[in-house]
Amino acid sequence: DTGVSQDPRHKITKRGQNVTFRCDPISEHNRLYWYRQTLGQGPEFLTYFQNEAQLEKSRLLSDRFSAERPKGSFSTLEIQRTEQGDSAMYLCASSFGTSYEQYFGPGTRLTVT
Amino acid sequence: AQRVTQPEKLLSVFKGAPVELKCNYSYSGSPELFWYVQYSRQRLQLLLRHISRESIKGFTADLNKGETSFHLKKPFAQEEDSAMYYCALRGSGGSNYKLTFGKGTLLTVNP
Numbered sequence: 001d002t003g004v005s006q007d008p009r010h011k012i013t014k015r016g017q018n019v020t021f022r023c024d025p026i027s028e029h030n031r032l033y034w035y036r037q038t039l040g041q042g043p044e045f046l047t048y049f050q051n052e053a054q055l056e057k058s059r060l061l062s063d064r065f066s067a068e069r070p071k072g073s074f075s076t077l078e079i080q081r082t083e084q085g086d087s088a089m090y091l092c093a094s095s096f097g098t099s100y101e102q103y104f105g106p107g108t109r110l111t112v113t
Numbered sequence: 114a115q116r117v118t119q120p121e122k123l124l125s126v127f128k129g130a131p132v133e134l135k136c137n138y139s140y141s142g143s144p145e146l147f148w149y150v151q152y153s154r155q156r157l158q159l160l161l162r163h164i165s166r167e168s169i170k171g172f173t174a175d176l177n178k179g180e181t182s183f184h185l186k187k188p189f190a191q192e193e194d195s196a197m198y199y200c201a202l203r204g205s206g207g208s209n210y211k212l213t214f215g216k217g218t219l220l221t222v223n224p
Contacts, residue, residue, distance in 0.1 A: 003156075031210060042117075042199050042214030043157070056211060091157070095210070100145060100164075100203065102212065104157040 004105035020078045025094030035091040115140045119215035134185040136200030145203040146183040152196045
């Protein structure tokens with residue numbers, strides 16, 4: 001499967017714990033996006049990278065959230081001191097060059113208890 | 114600010130009936146509009162884009178700048194069209210790549 005992959009697919013954690021998610025984009029896709037989707041809502045933009053540079057961050061991305069893409073390939077999204085409100089599906093997408101089409105991964109479902 | 118509104122959370126039609134999923138947007142510039150679809154147990158995928166003006170799986174959508182709408186239409190719905198549909202907007206500007214999504218409409222096509 002050469003599509004976008006995300007790991008883990010599901011994560012259950014206790015409030016206050018830190019969690020980290022990984023996204024592997026389609027090979028050679030230089031742009032990588034993170035979105036968050038809560039129940040009954042569409043995906044909401046969190047941040048995006050062009051190669052290793054983080055070019056835009058939503059105000060939804062509080063200080064507890066950090067994203068990296070160290071070598072311009074895979075990306076990680078870390079949430080520190082998780083809160084119940086962080087429970088959501090975290091989606092990753094990638095695109096190539098100036099292409100308009102974003103290819104989405106299957107998502108990581110986070111449950112904070 | 115950019116906003117996408119899909120007024121219907123649920124839409125149920127019978128097979129062979131016409132279907133229209135509504136989408137309205139708010140954006141001060143010239144946006145790009147998209148429809149994404151998510152079938153059961155599958156990932157989100159692009160259905161169509163307004164600039165291409167093509168028909169995908171029998172679906173079409175026309176951008177109406179006067180009404181700021183981008184409704185998705187299909188003359189004869191099929192059971193396999195049952196899915197979650199999201200309207201999305203990308204703002205103008207060379208560095209603007211993020212998508213703003215609506216809340217989605219769950220389409221059910223009954224036999």
